[in-house]
Amino acid sequence: MNFKNIIYSLITAFCLYSCSDDLLDTQPLSEITAETFFNTSSDLQLYTNGFYRMWPSTSIYNGDAITDNIIQTELSDEIRGTRLVPSTGGGWDWEYLKDINFFLQEYEKCEDEAAKAHYGGVAHFFRARFYFDKLQRFGALPWYDKPISPDDIEALTKPRDSRAFIVAKILEDLDWAIANLKSEKNTYEVNKYTALALKSRVGLYEGTFQKYRENSGYETYLEASVSASLELIDNSPYQIYTTGTPNMDYLELFNAHNANETEIILARAYSKDLSIGHNVNYYTTTSSYGRPGMTKDLVNSYLNSDGSRFTDAPNYDKTPFIEEVKNRDPRLSQTIRTPGYTRKGQSIPLAPNLGATVTGYQIIKYVTEPVYDTNNQSITDLPIYRLGEVVLNYAEAKAELGTLTQIDLDKSINLLRKRINMPNLNLDKSNTTPDTFMANQYTNVTGGNKGVILEIRRERRIELYMEDFRWDDVVRWKAGQTLTQPIRGLYFPGPGSYDLTGNSETNVVIYEGDRPDNTISGVQYYKLGSDISLDANGLVDPHPDYNSRQFNENKDYLYPIPRLELQLNPNLEQNPNWN
Incomplete structure (x- = not known):
């Protein structure tokens, strides 16, 4: 068994926790008690292994699939503007926090000081991660840092603490974790650098969230992002992965079976031997699971x-x-599939399969050999934190602070461009001639750094595509109106035969009326107006019935709290305009 499988076995083999989401349950251990546990390093490791259940189970692209990055057969409620207040669920669950706080209440009885420091750091990291996820979804929250007794009515019915208080507590937990976690490189377990990466993310998120809502004090959060990012860039064992092969390195970073430890700080492990897989091959190559596709406006960028x-x-x-x-x-x-594309391990060039993508731009990120095309059989490790994100965080935070220099760009974004042999991003040129196309997408970007901020957003959307960032980026930038822009795909001037591989052979036929009698094996046939729709400009329109979509600026940046939770805790207030 390889190292990845050993780590994964440790994380998943032993479940210490109850299945209830109820905050009242202060005994998450079902077969052991606090009196007989938490005494050794092994006890602490075993308990904290359960925290890794917080990672996504079968996908890491939900934040793209509910936005304008990945369009599917059914548009998400988020992009249609049709979300409703749920009765229960809706992301308002507290099981993980209960387990974390129970650990932090009990773990100090262990006499191994090094183990207490490290695993205490793991718990503080996961509590920060838990609250950050909830903050992004719901905004302000009630803060709990200890298990709640069933008769503690005051705690069970407390109102939300302020957003500023919650963010301060998240950063406090992360600073504790950074100071105590081990610094040894480990792609599948939390370490000091994982906590720094999360701090980089949290600071950028909250700093820009507050700035684009014209609130004071945002600089403190951006500076926290800059300091954490710089520590990772200058003093960590991670680098931007490159072999000097610009036409392959980006793809191979994501379609390798095992996480690339050069750049990836932390990954979610998958394993054929342990029958633990995800669904990316099935998702992107079949016609029965959403038919995901990149959008025209992103291709244009x-x-x-x-x-x-x-x-x-x-x-x-x-x-x-x-x-x-x-x-x-x-x-x-x-x-995405472009002329010359072949599946990993194969040599036959493949055209985009319009039956598997509603826009015609068929996604290939993470996709591996066809043997893994069955649902939940993909085994590529999925990145959760990587240096590529951190350098983008660094450049953006400095640009928003107004302190960005060309040297900063050269040690951050230009490392990503160097991997793919693209010209460097130039600070002065970007600000002198801002891109009108990008400015029309992000109309609230202003000031002397407008041009370079737009370029950083371009770079971020491209580099981090399908890594679960797009929704959160749209929210923090207060850019919800980008989700209401027309959704389009490939250009076809009308009915006819089309070559999509560049080999002068027909791959796609779009026809009107009856299907042609002399069909050719291997050619895709689509009836105009039935199998495929084109707008007045000849662009694929995957959802002609949903071209009038709304985003409520006063409501849709947050999710609603479920109705039952408001009944159970009358001191909770619903998010604005969700009543």
Whole structure:
């Protein structure tokens, strides 16, 4: 059994916890008691292994699939503006916090000081992660740092603490974790660098959340992000992964079976031997699981390979597919199927399968050999924290603070561009000539750093595609109106035969009326107006019935608290305009 499987076995083999989400249950241990446990390093390790259940189980792209990054057969309620207040559930669950606080109440009886420091750090990290996830979803929350007794009515019915208080507690937990966690590199277990990466993320999120709502004090959070990011960039064992192969390195970072320890700080492990898989191959290659596709506006935002803007060209939106993807940022051809694409381990070029993607831009990130195409059989480890995100956090936080320099760009975003052999991002040039295409998406970006902030957002959306960031980025930027823009796909001027591989052979036929009698094996046939819809400009319209969508600026950035929770705790207030 390899190291990854050993780690995964330790994390999943022993369940110490009750299944209840009830805050009243202060005894999460079902077969052992606090009096006989928490005495040794092994006890602390065994208990904290259970915290890793917080990682996503079968996917890591939900934050993309509910937004304009990944469009599916059914549009999400978030992008349609049709979310409702649930009766129960809705993400308002506290099981993990109960387990974490129970551990922190009991673990200090262990006499192994080194173990107490490290595993105490693990618990503080996970409590910070728990509250950050809840903060992003619901905003202000009641803070609990100890188990709650069933008769503690005051605690059970306390109102929300302020958002500022919750963020301060999250950062306090992370600082405790950073000071006490081990610094040994470990791709599957929390260490000091994992806590620094989360602090980098938290500081950027809250700093920009507050700035774009014109609230004072946002600088403190951005500075926290900068300091944590810089510590990781300058003093950690992680680097931006590159082998000097710009047309493969980005793709191979994500379709390797085992997490790349050069760049990935922490990953969620999957294993064929242990029959633990996820669904990315099945999700992206079949016609029966959502038919996910990248959107036209995101494809448009990829720069040309010489660093120029694709959207500066006349009629860029009516460029045939082969020309559209030619000489672009190499990450485009390493994220979606483009001419020359072959499955991992195979040599047959494949056209985009319009039956498996509603936009025509078929996703290949994380996709591996066809043997893993069955549902939940993919075994690529999924990154949770990687240095690529941290350098983006660093550049953005400094840009929003107004302290960004060219040196900062060269030690952050330009390392990502170097991996794919793209020209460096230039601070002065970006600010002198802001991109109109990007500015139209993010209309509230202003000031002297407008141009470079827009470029950083372009870079972030491209580099972190399908890594669960898009929804949170839209929320913190107060950019919900981007989700109401038209959703489009490939350009087809009308019925006809089309080559999508560049080999001068027909791959797709769009027809009107009856299906052609002389069909060719291997060619995709789609009836216009039935199998495929085109708008007035010839762009694939995957959802012609939902072209009038709304985003309520006064409501939709937060999720509603379930009705039952408001009944159980009358001191909780519903989020604005969800009543």
